[in-house]
Amino acid sequence: MGTGTPTPSMNRMCSGYLIEAGDDYIVFDHGFGSHHRLLELGVPATRVSHAFFSHHHYDHMGDYPRLLLTRWDQGAGKIPELKVYGPPPLQKITDRLFGDDGAFGPDLISRTENQASIDVYRARGGEGVRRKPQPLITELAPDGTVTEAEWTVRVVPVNHFAPHLTSYGYRIDHHGQSIVYSGDSGPCPALNQLAQGCDVLVHMCHYLTGTAPSKTFAAFSSGHIEVAEAAKQAGAKNLVISHVTEQFDKPGVRERVITEVSRIYSGNIFFGADLMEIPVSGPEASKLD
Known part of the structure; x- marks a missing residue:
């Protein structure tokens, strides 16, 4: 999905690779722009089951929020939580992105509590209370x-x-x-x-x-x-x-x-x-x- 570096380029997005193994679509790194390439490949975020991050430079994980939020939003509570793996401090990064006090906290609160967003959720097939994303985080040992x-x-x-x-x-x-x-x-x-x-x-x-x-x-x-x-x-x-x-x-x-x-x-x-x-x-x- 991306073979480039942090240097901006129209031809090479930041690092991102997609592997299909059986029924699983597995992302290895998801830097800025690689999610756009995922769309160009015709693979919706909801098909991605696992994500592995090699390290925490932005050109390898900048599109992590886009992958997780798009997958959650479009999945409407009907798909399993994304399994996410990588080195420490992956859990802290995830909390600071998606926790109530995180960067996307206000967005997630509005999408789970405001009736307009709940209407969209139900129109997509969601049922019951709309829950916030709870990615399954594993910080890997060396x-x-x-x-x-x-x-x-x-x-x-x-x-x-x-x-x-x-x-x-x-x-x-x-x-x-x-x-x-x-x-x-x-x-x-x-x-x-x-x-x-x-x-x-x-x-x-x-x-x-x-x-x-x-x-x-x-x-x-x-x-x-x-x-x-x-x-x-x-x-x-x-x-x-x-x-x-x-x-x-x-x-x-x-x-x-x-x-x-x-x-x-x-x-x-x-x-x-x-x-x-x-x-x-x-x-x-x-x-x-």
Whole structure:
């Protein structure tokens, strides 16, 4: 849904990824603009069952309120509460957004107590008292695991803006297929281990290697050569380059990045774009007509 960064762009919204696993639609990060992409994909918020946040930078969770409020409003009390996962302080952030004294507290009070909003609620099929959203929040441990009927998500801590933020990478396994999402991270052995043998590795690729302004920057964000090395070490079958900056999002430079990555990593390479669908089994050429 979003392959960009905090830099405003009409082409790349902030980070957001949608995975369909059985009957579940799972969001991994939901930065500003990614909810618009969700609409463009034709997936209503009411179909999203779970949301995982890698860390609490705004370009990874800015559209969290839109997802939760739209889902609640359109669901009219007929769908389960959204299950939300991420590092601390996820519960505090949620309370400050949706609690009575939170940013959206006055809105929620009016929508649950004012007759005009209750009329809309009932017109959408709601019955009885209109209750406020009560998302099911789980603050994950660095070695956490989430298990549902058809899929499992495993967690590792990654290298991004510590100690000010706790940042996670995720691996989801479903019916023998696996996708790993780095979140934002610099080079990280734990992430490479988590990604061993995965079908798809979606990795932050923030800059051209060798142009980092400091050692700290290079430790907390990955350049294109570091991403290639990570995919190689993991033995990932498919690599998706994402979190793309304007530094190398240019004709000719993109191709150079792919060429240099391919000298290290021999799997399939996707230069990520918003609304791109990644085949877990890998790309196939179309018939020549």
